[in-house]
Amino acid sequence: MDSTDEATINQWWETYWDCTERCDEVRVTVYLRSVAPALGIHSQRIQFLQALADAADSGLFDSYDVAIIGDELCVCERCRNLASIQPTIETVLRLMSWRDGGIRSSGFVRCESSSTLAGESHVTVTPPELTAGVYADDTLIGVFPCRADERTYSPAAFLGQLLREGSSMNEREGEQSVHTAVAGSDRPEEDIRPETDIARLF
Numbered sequence: 001m002d003s004t005d006e007a008t009i010n011q012w013w014e015t016y017w018d019c020t021e022r023c024d025e026v027r028v029t030v031y032l033r034s035v036a037p038a039l040g041i042h043s044q045r046i047q048f049l050q051a052l053a054d055a056a057d058s059g060l061f062d063s064y065d066v067a068i069i070g071d072e073l074c075v076c077e078r079c080r081n082l083a084s085i086q087p088t089i090e091t092v093l094r095l096m097s098w099r100d101g102g103i104r105s106s107g108f109v110r111c112e113s114s115s116t117l118a119g120e121s122h123v124t125v126t127p128p129e130l131t132a133g134v135y136a137d138d139t140l141i142g143v144f145p146c147r148a149d150e151r152t153y154s155p156a157a158f159l160g161q162l163l164r165e166g167s168s169m170n171e172r173e174g175e176q177s178v179h180t181a182v183a184g185s186d187r188p189e190e191d192i193r194p195e196t197d198i199a200r201l202f
Contacts, residue, residue: 008102008148013161015100019136020061028052028064030155031095031131033071038129044156045130051159060166061134067091069131072111072124079122092127098143105143106152107131130155 020026030052037045049066056064069088073079080089096108107128114121132155134142144158 006149006151009151009153012100012103012142012148013165015141016134017165019141023136025063025135025137026061027135028056028061029133029135030064030066031069031091031127031133032066033069033127033129035068041129048130048156048159051163055159055162055166058166060162069127072126074122074124076122092125094140095127095131095133095143096125098140100141103146103148105131105145106147107145132158134158 016026030049032045052064055061069092073085073089073092075089075093080086092108095105096110098105109126111124111126112121113124128145132142132144133140134144142158144153144155146153
């Protein structure tokens with residue numbers, strides 16, 4: 001991503017790679033709206049989770065986990081104070097309100113409902129089907145889906161870019177290894193080929 005119209009997301013990636021160098025842990029948490037995905041996206045979810053595991057195994061981040069956060073959540077003061085669901089609601093609100101400069105989370109639907117007959121009103125939040133939260137030393141540094149540079153970046157876009165960047169780094173490291181090996185070998189350079197072990201799934 002070298003285009004000037006992607007400056008904001010490019011800057012975010014610079015921050016991400018900096019965190020992988022200076023922070024103790026970079027973690028990705030996948031938040032699922034439901035155990036049972038909507039029809040038509042089950043295979044995409046399985047593919048995403050497999051690619052996530054591959055990225056972790058390749059050292060592109062330190063760890064990952066998966067959490068179920070539910071569908072439509074009431075965020076009124078009384079519900080937010082219920083001990084059993086308070087952590088989930090607070091997590092969803094942090095994800096929904098996350099922003100960093102020109103980039104902000106997207107895909108969360110806030111709805112106000114009221115009934116004059118019942119004399120009640122409340123506000124609910126519905127999260128995306130799948131949300132990726134990126135943490136550096138327990139600090140939320142990124143949320144996908146997000147909006148930046150007038151574009152929406154999905155969790156799959158995040159993971160796809162992560163895998164491509166990791167593959168490029170592996171290729172560069174492999175080329176360096178090739179040059180080192182050739183320097184002490186009588187074989188021509190073209191006979192020693194670096195291998196890339198990250199699948200390009202997106």
